[in-house]
Amino acid sequence: MSVVTVDDLALRFGERTLFEGLGFELERGELLSVLGPNGTGKTSLIRVLLGLLQPSAGRVVVEGCPPRERCHRIGYVPQQRIFDRDVVLRGRDLVRFGLDGHRWGFARLDGEATAQVDAALAEVGASAYADAPVGRLSGGEQQRLRMAQALVADPVLILADEPLLSLDLAQQRAVVDLLDARRRRAGTPVVFVTHDINPVLHTVDRVLYLAPGSWAIGTPDEVLTSDTLSRLYDTDVDVLRVRDRVVVVGTPDDQHVHHVGEEHVH
Amino acid sequence: MFGQLLAQHFVHTALWAGAVVAIVSGAIGVFVVSRGMSFAVHAISELGFTGAAGALVVGIDPVLGILGGSLLVGLVLGLLSLRGRERDSAIGAVLAFGLGVGVLFLSLYQGYATEATNLLFGSIVGVSDGQLRDLVIVGGIVLVGLAVLYRPLFFSSVDPEIAAARGVPLRALSVAIFLLLGLTTAEAIQVVGVLLVLTLVITPAAAAQRLTARPGLALVLSVAIALGSTEGGILLSLEKSWPTSFFITTLSFAAYVAARIYDWSRGRQKRLSSSPPRRLWAVR
Ligand SMILES: Nc1ncnc2c1ncn2[C@@H]1O[C@H](COP(=O)(O)OP(=O)(O)O)[C@@H](O)[C@H]1O
Numbered sequence A: 001m002s003v004v005t006v007d008d009l010a011l012r013f014g015e016r017t018l019f020e021g022l023g024f025e026l027e028r029g030e031l032l033s034v035l036g037p038n039g040t041g042k043t044s045l046i047r048v049l050l051g052l053l054q055p056s057a058g059r060v061v062v063e064g065c066p067p068r069e070r071c072h073r074i075g076y077v078p079q080q081r082i083f084d085r086d087v088v089l090r091g092r093d094l095v096r097f098g099l100d101g102h103r104w105g106f107a108r109l110d111g112e113a114t115a116q117v118d119a120a121l122a123e124v125g126a127s128a129y130a131d132a133p134v135g136r137l138s139g140g141e142q143q144r145l146r147m148a149q150a151l152v153a154d155p156v157l158i159l160a161d162e163p164l165l166s167l168d169l170a171q172q173r174a175v176v177d178l179l180d181a182r183r184r185r186a187g188t189p190v191v192f193v194t195h196d197i198n199p200v201l202h203t204v205d206r207v208l209y210l211a212p213g214s215w216a217i218g219t220p221d222e223v224l225t226s227d228t229l230s231r232l233y234d235t236d237v238d239v240l241r242v243r244d245r246v247v248v249v250g251t252p253d254d255q256h257v258h259h260v261g262e263e264h265v266h
Numbered sequence B: 001m002f003g004q005l006l007a008q009h010f011v012h013t014a015l016w017a018g019a020v021v022a023i024v025s026g027a028i029g030v031f032v033v034s035r036g037m038s039f040a041v042h043a044i045s046e047l048g049f050t051g052a053a054g055a056l057v058v059g060i061d062p063v064l065g066i067l068g069g070s071l072l073v074g075l076v077l078g079l080l081s082l083r084g085r086e087r088d089s090a091i092g093a094v095l096a097f098g099l100g101v102g103v104l105f106l107s108l109y110q111g112y113a114t115e116a117t118n119l120l121f122g123s124i125v126g127v128s129d130g131q132l133r134d135l136v137i138v139g140g141i142v143l144v145g146l147a148v149l150y151r152p153l154f155f156s157s158v159d160p161e162i163a164a165a166r167g168v169p170l171r172a173l174s175v176a177i178f179l180l181l182g183l184t185t186a187e188a189i190q191v192v193g194v195l196l197v198l199t200l201v202i203t204p205a206a207a208a209q210r211l212t213a214r215p216g217l218a219l220v221l222s223v224a225i226a227l228g229s230t231e232g233g234i235l236l237s238l239e240k241s242w243p244t245s246f247f248i249t250t251l252s253f254a255a256y257v258a259a260r261i262y263d264w265s266r267g268r269q270k271r272l273s274s275s276p277p278r279r280l281w282a283v284r
């Protein structure tokens, strides 16, 4: 039984179609990486999976339930946003939100909840700064707390939107290892949006490549080939394997000329 | 003379009224500051003034005008639920227009000028028993509202994206906090006046923010600072007959400066004691 089913999904904003006919299933413990240039709808896909955005067509089911009904916890690590320096919030408060921040009233002083928060903090290695003001922590430390927040409620699915952005290599590695360990141990499938496949290449099961107007899904060896990407972009694209790294040359967005909100002309 | 004054009924009423307003303002201030709504507070209070001036012209209780003006603006701003710069400019535009209308109302109003001065700068010693009762009722509504909304409100203030993903209704909460803010402002205007509402809603919370990163403790400190400034200000104005609002603003500002100095010296100690210095992340 798959955890996530995406069936014939289409997303349009006005005249513009981000993707259509998108379909895939996610099995327990699977790590799917969503790749593609800016503005192709990676974040929008995550928002559909979260139930924050209604697709134009098709459907999404997470453990037998449409995401907008919120039958199940979905762990979400958003595209990185640094906290305001003066925000009145400690690391443990941020993680606690992941447990019961959406409930009415005050949070009770409840031993079980505290234990869950402490366990999540320990899992991501953030115990040392659990009581520090969040706004004064580094980007990498904040990102770890976000991971703990996503993990604390024991989610059925983890969605991470460019969690590696602005992290150094060691920190990138730590984030990837954490998600990898979680899905192996608890069987939680992970959708991992990234600009650069290389930090997750060693562990990713499948890749969903979103190009402007078309997409492809499969194992890295199937998708990250000159043939597939040339077909997606409708131009000559070369995929090179240099040591353990994948280098893509010749995509129209090589110089990151795509900006969010810009119309693509093809 | 001070002792005699303290025994007076109107002084008791003033102290109670001040306490109610301070508690409510200090509590909501924590959310206002964490949502970056200081400018909105200012706008809501100035338009409460427009409402009051309008009420004076048509000859009804100015407090009703304050409530009407504050709630209306609160509702509009809440429904728009704008963010950042767009919100600032929208508020600026609404605020300027509302003040213009207020000026017209004042020029139409034929009554005593002191009524208008009281609106601008407050008149806590003029609070009647009936007004005190109304303050308690409205204050109670705001506190109950804040208590019920506490967690999702706080969650959506500091982390709106994740809160939305968790099913927290952001827009409804935005409307709710603006309406509660409208009520709070209408209360505070009667004590410190239109121009000084910020001294009870923003300053104590901003000071508390400097003192702790614990949300619950920040709430308590903010209320304590608002309460101390208000009651202290009223007592000082009995001793020396300068305006109450002057003493209240001075005390709350002193608390704010002290909190900043405390925060700064604590940060400095940390920097001195922790070597090698931790590398900071570039903030875009
Ligand atoms: N709510 C929306 N209304 C209109 N356009 C939108 C909306 N959300 C996203 N878009 C557009 O959809 C495109 C894809 O955005 P996004 O999903 O953020 O891309 P990515 O994460 O792949 O960079 C962008 O051009 C963006 O402007």
Ligand SMILES: [Mg+2]
Residues within 6 Å of the ligand: A042, A043, A044, A079
């Ligand atoms: Mg994105």
